[in-house]
Amino acid sequence: MSESTISVTLEVWRQPGTDAAGRFETYQLDGVSTDSSFLEMLDMLNQKLLTEGKEPVAFEHDCREGICGSCGFVINGNPHGPDRGTTVCQLHMRRFKSGAKLTLEPWRAKAFPVLRDLMVDRSAFDKIMAAGGYNSVNVGNAPDANSIPIGQDAASEAFDAAACIGCGACVAACKNASANLFTSAKIGHLAMLPQGQPERYTRTVAMLDMAEDLGFGACSWTQECEAACPKEISVKWISRAQRDYVKGRVVKGI
Amino acid sequence: MIETSTTPLDGKCPTGPIETRWARHKEHLQLVGPTNRRKYNVIVVGTGLAGASAAATLGEQGYRVTAITYHDSPRRAHSVAAQGGINAAKNYQNDGDSVHRLFYDTVKGGDYRARESNVHRLAEVSANIIDQATAQGVPFAREYGGTLENRTFGGVLVSRTFYARGQTGQQLLYGAYQSLMRQVDKKSVNLLTMKDVLDIIVVDGHARGVVVRDLKTGKLDAITADAVLLCTGGYSNAFYLSTNAMKCNVTATWRAHKRGAFFANPCYTQIHPTCIPEHGESQSKLTLMSESLRNDGRVWVPRKGKDTRAPGAIPAAERYYYLEERYPTFGNMVPRDVASRNAKYVCDDGLGVGQTGRAVFLDFKDAIERLGKEEIARRYGNLFDMYEKIAGENPYQTPMKIYPAPHYTMGGLWVDYDLMSNLPGLFVLGEANFSDHGANRLGASALMQGLADGYFVIPYTLAPYLAKYGNKGGVAADHAEVRGALEGVAQKTEKLMSIKGERTVESFHKELGNVMLDKCGMSRTEAGLNEAIAKIRALRSEFWENVRILPDKDATLNVELEKAHRVADFLEFSELMCVDARERNESCGGHFREEYQTDDGEAKRDDENYAYAAAWEFNGVGADPTLHKEPLTFEFVKLTQRSYK
Numbered sequence: 001m002s003e004s005t006i007s008v009t010l011e012v013w014r015q016p017g018t019d020a021a022g023r024f025e026t027y028q029l030d031g032v033s034t035d036s037s038f039l040e041m042l043d044m045l046n047q048k049l050l051t052e053g054k055e056p057v058a059f060e061h062d063c064r065e066g067i068c069g070s071c072g073f074v075i076n077g078n079p080h081g082p083d084r085g086t087t088v089c090q091l092h093m094r095r096f097k098s099g100a101k102l103t104l105e106p107w108r109a110k111a112f113p114v115l116r117d118l119m120v121d122r123s124a125f126d127k128i129m130a131a132g133g134y135n136s137v138n139v140g141n142a143p144d145a146n147s148i149p150i151g152q153d154a155a156s157e158a159f160d161a162a163a164c165i166g167c168g169a170c171v172a173a174c175k176n177a178s179a180n181l182f183t184s185a186k187i188g189h190l191a192m193l194p195q196g197q198p199e200r201y202t203r204t205v206a207m208l209d210m211a212e213d214l215g216f217g218a219c220s221w222t223q224e225c226e227a228a229c230p231k232e233i234s235v236k237w238i239s240r241a242q243r244d245y246v247k248g249r250v251v252k253g254i
Numbered sequence: 255m256i257e258t259s260t261t262p263l264d265g266k267c268p269t270g271p272i273e274t275r276w277a278r279h280k281e282h283l284q285l286v287g288p289t290n291r292r293k294y295n296v297i298v299v300g301t302g303l304a305g306a307s308a309a310a311t312l313g314e315q316g317y318r319v320t321a322i323t324y325h326d327s328p329r330r331a332h333s334v335a336a337q338g339g340i341n342a343a344k345n346y347q348n349d350g351d352s353v354h355r356l357f358y359d360t361v362k363g364g365d366y367r368a369r370e371s372n373v374h375r376l377a378e379v380s381a382n383i384i385d386q387a388t389a390q391g392v393p394f395a396r397e398y399g400g401t402l403e404n405r406t407f408g409g410v411l412v413s414r415t416f417y418a419r420g421q422t423g424q425q426l427l428y429g430a431y432q433s434l435m436r437q438v439d440k441k442s443v444n445l446l447t448m449k450d451v452l453d454i455i456v457v458d459g460h461a462r463g464v465v466v467r468d469l470k471t472g473k474l475d476a477i478t479a480d481a482v483l484l485c486t487g488g489y490s491n492a493f494y495l496s497t498n499a500m501k502c503n504v505t506a507t508w509r510a511h512k513r514g515a516f517f518a519n520p521c522y523t524q525i526h527p528t529c530i531p532e533h534g535e536s537q538s539k540l541t542l543m544s545e546s547l548r549n550d551g552r553v554w555v556p557r558k559g560k561d562t563r564a565p566g567a568i569p570a571a572e573r574y575y576y577l578e579e580r581y582p583t584f585g586n587m588v589p590r591d592v593a594s595r596n597a598k599y600v601c602d603d604g605l606g607v608g609q610t611g612r613a614v615f616l617d618f619k620d621a622i623e624r625l626g627k628e629e630i631a632r633r634y635g636n637l638f639d640m641y642e643k644i645a646g647e648n649p650y651q652t653p654m655k656i657y658p659a660p661h662y663t664m665g666g667l668w669v670d671y672d673l674m675s676n677l678p679g680l681f682v683l684g685e686a687n688f689s690d691h692g693a694n695r696l697g698a699s700a701l702m703q704g705l706a707d708g709y710f711v712i713p714y715t716l717a718p719y720l721a722k723y724g725n726k727g728g729v730a731a732d733h734a735e736v737r738g739a740l741e742g743v744a745q746k747t748e749k750l751m752s753i754k755g756e757r758t759v760e761s762f763h764k765e766l767g768n769v770m771l772d773k774c775g776m777s778r779t780e781a782g783l784n785e786a787i788a789k790i791r792a793l794r795s796e797f798w799e800n801v802r803i804l805p806d807k808d809a810t811l812n813v814e815l816e817k818a819h820r821v822a823d824f825l826e827f828s829e830l831m832c833v834d835a836r837e838r839n840e841s842c843g844g845h846f847r848e849e850y851q852t853d854d855g856e857a858k859r860d861d862e863n864y865a866y867a868a869a870w871e872f873n874g875v876g877a878d879p880t881l882h883k884e885p886l887t888f889e890f891v892k893l894t895q896r897s898y899k
């Protein structure tokens with residue numbers, strides 16, 4: 001942690017509301033500590049704007065440690081910025097050179113309307129989850145947790161898929177705005193575990209159909225989603241979910 | 255002069271043998287029949303572990319539930335950030351754990367300021383939580399043979415903590431969230447996201463609804479019901495910098511307090527020993543490094559101050575492993591309050607490291623030598639990565655630097671054994687209540703409590719209230735109390751918007767946080783607390799004259815206005831924290847009063863005069879609150895001076 005400061009030029013998408021027109025505004029920011037996070041740099045910008053009597057930039061965030069999935073916007077064309085496996089809240093200014101020009105825009109997808117500036121409405125993800133992203137088990141029904149052994153490898157692989165934070169970067173990275181990585185990760189997580197088997201195929205079909213109904217595009221396998229995912233979730237989950245989808249539809253007649 | 259009520263507050267705990275209290279209590283609780291349940295509306299505010307589990311379970315039972323959160327999705331609740339694990343008395347490791355031991359550890363860890371009955375119930379249902387979560391598909395860590403794995407957390411001598419890598423809270427929350435979304439799909443739960451609850455509606459002395467502000471449009475609405483559950487989390491952000499998420503706040507519970515609900519033990523706050531130290535002025539929050547790291551990391555500082563050698567170049571004899579030396583039995587695994595205070599002491603003595611001198615080392619060198627880098631990566635990989643991203647140093651090669659930070663709040667709205675506040679119809683669950691952790695919470699016990707409250711307690715204890723007082727369908731939208739509450743929030747919002755001052759909301763919050771950390775943080779004195787109260791009052795008046803909110807319209811998404819409502823409440827609430835801390839003339843758990851310590855600097859309790867929960871009644875902003883005491887009796891755990899030597 002050795003502090004120094006840099007200057008950056010920001011081109012930020014400003015849009016006062018969903019139906020309003022948006023445009024880029026340019027801001028110059030000096031004296032940014034390289035130890036501060038990207039969002040702390042935006043805090044600094046907002047404090048400056050407020051002091052000047054200007055409206056601050058709205059961006060979504062909460063935990064600021066890469067786990068809640070609230071944050072996310074596009075920096076110079078990259079969802080969550082230049083680093084792999086990193087949410088924008090975990091990105092630090094030491095990553096940039098003084099004089100850097102940074103263009104910030106919201107996720108662009110039909111199913112994610114812009115709310116204000118860099119904030120979008122991602123409630124479509126909740127709808128996909130409600131369509132089947134669970135094991136139907138009421139409280140009171142559960143057997144002893146050790147009654148079904150699960151191998152360390154299977155548990156660990158299930159975890160890899162379950163790590164998805166629902167930020168929406170996969171959708172933003174995809175030229176078709178497909179939600180397949182998000183949806184398949186949840187399908188894959190539950191399909192890896194014995195507890196998820198009874199509803200495996202109905203779940204897969206219901207969730208993928210719902211994503212389509214909500215206006216997310218189809219997958220054309222460019223794998224941009226995996227590259228943008230801050231949790232580095234593999235596209236293998238997409239192929240697995242597709243297999244289960246076909247099996248569910250064709251073999252099981254769902 | 256603080257007025258004290260002469261009538262003791264009654265927690266309505268069952269009596270008799272502790273092992274059967276909950277079972278006997280449940281047997282006598284009135285039920286609501288399955289066909290009648292859909293006639294009752296229940297509001298659940300908050301979708302963290304407590305709220306999501308409660309809303310899902312009540313939905314499964316057939317009640318009509320409205321779940322409200324200010325997040326854009328229930329999955330973002332701050333529970334998602336919990337790293338280390340969740341306790342349960344399963345004794346899968348065959349190391350002598352039992353319900354009684356978990357009960358005993360929690361009462362002792364809480365420094366004998368929690369209710370025995372509640373804690374025992376918590377220990378009893380803990381095992382069911384693990385079963386439920388596993389059935390939901392929570393991918394807990396497993397042994398090679400496929401059984402569940404456990405680790406140890408601070409303050410205990412058994413391995414009872416279940417975990418899912420360093421993301422236990424995330425996985426448990428997703429389990430509860432998935433169950434919740436299943437009920438949303440079945441239409442038994444109506445989910446309202448991006449709605450801020452800004453007041454509680456009270457009709458004829460009963461909580462009957464809430465006022466919400468739509469965060470997208472600014473529109474105010476009243477939602478009425480037969481009962482209201484607050485599951486709104488803790489108030490660590492009174493300190494501004496804390497490990498809590500940026501939006502965590504005290505608004506819902508504080509506004510309920512202003513409507514008559516007692517606030518209990520607000521001064522019991524937990525400062526977590528292992529956080530990444532502050533980097534400078536632009537710091538917006540602090541990041542926790544799970545305490546599970548203390549299982550394998552060793553805490554030390556150089557014996558001599560201002561030692562500028564690289565940590566690796568300092569020979570063992572010149573390192574001060576202060577926890578291991580001072581507490582040979584528990585060593586690096588002492589409870590949080592003890593670990594935090596000791597870090598403060600060594601830094602106060604000038605032995606701290608890093609740029610600011612307010613940090614100590616957490617060193618994994620020995621563990622890496624013993625277990626190999628791979629095993630350490632398996633256990634803590636994501637924490638190490640997170641550290642490197644934030645601090646810019648690789649903890650496999652150089653020790654982490656850590657320092658304590660505000661983390662958890664044991665205080666909260668007062669509730670009885672059934673989790674109902676003194677305001678009938680208002681139930682409080684999870685971190686928002688005060689019930690189970692006394693003056694200090696043990697690691698991995700908050701997740702346990704939130705889920706115990708939501709899955710296993712409220713589904714039983716809500717029914718008797720509804721059967722007796724529910725009015726099946728709620729209150730008319732044009733009821734005077736509903737209109738009054740709406741009006742009140744509208745006026746407050748208008749007032750905030752009309753100030754048009756010079757200072758940002760953030761700058762007030764930061765200043766308040768500095769006062770609180772300095773005077774009401776890891777150690778407190780009467781004089782310091784009085785000073786803090788004066789400063790808070792001055793800051794509060796300035797806020798109401800000089801805050802600036804932009805955009806200057808409320809009928810839109812307006813982040814500054816959201817924050818202004820929250821900071822306005824912190825500015826009132828933090829005064830109560832200081833009053834509570836000043837009135838408690840003893841040290842216990844996370845509450846350390848410098849005037850009350852043993853010769854070797856340990857917390858000195860005063861059981862004769864302070865073995866009670868302090869529940870405060872609101873008498874107006876700036877007016878002295880009235881103290882109600884709930885006496886705490888210890889029949890099953892002997893009161894002793896806590897010792898981790």
Ligand SMILES: Cc1cc2nc3c(=O)[nH]c(=O)nc-3n(C[C@H](O)[C@H](O)[C@H](O)COP(=O)(O)OP(=O)(O)OC[C@H]3O[C@@H](n4cnc5c(N)ncnc54)[C@H](O)[C@@H]3O)c2cc1C
Nearest residue numbers: 300301302303304333338339451487684685698699700701
């Ligand atoms: C970094 C970190 C790590 C932790 N690690 C552990 C651990 O390893 N083990 C452990 O046991 N505990 C841990 N804890 C503590 C534990 O995570 C919390 O105490 C617990 O998750 C709180 O759950 P909750 O449901 O009570 O509240 P939260 O999860 O905070 O949820 C609060 C909910 O209320 C909503 N809300 C609040 N106010 C309003 C309002 N006015 N209007 C509308 N909605 C509102 C929010 O949107 C949210 O949905 C950790 C805490 C932190 C900060």
Ligand code: FES
Nearest residue numbers: 062064069071089
């Ligand atoms: S703010 Fe939570 S993931 Fe970035």
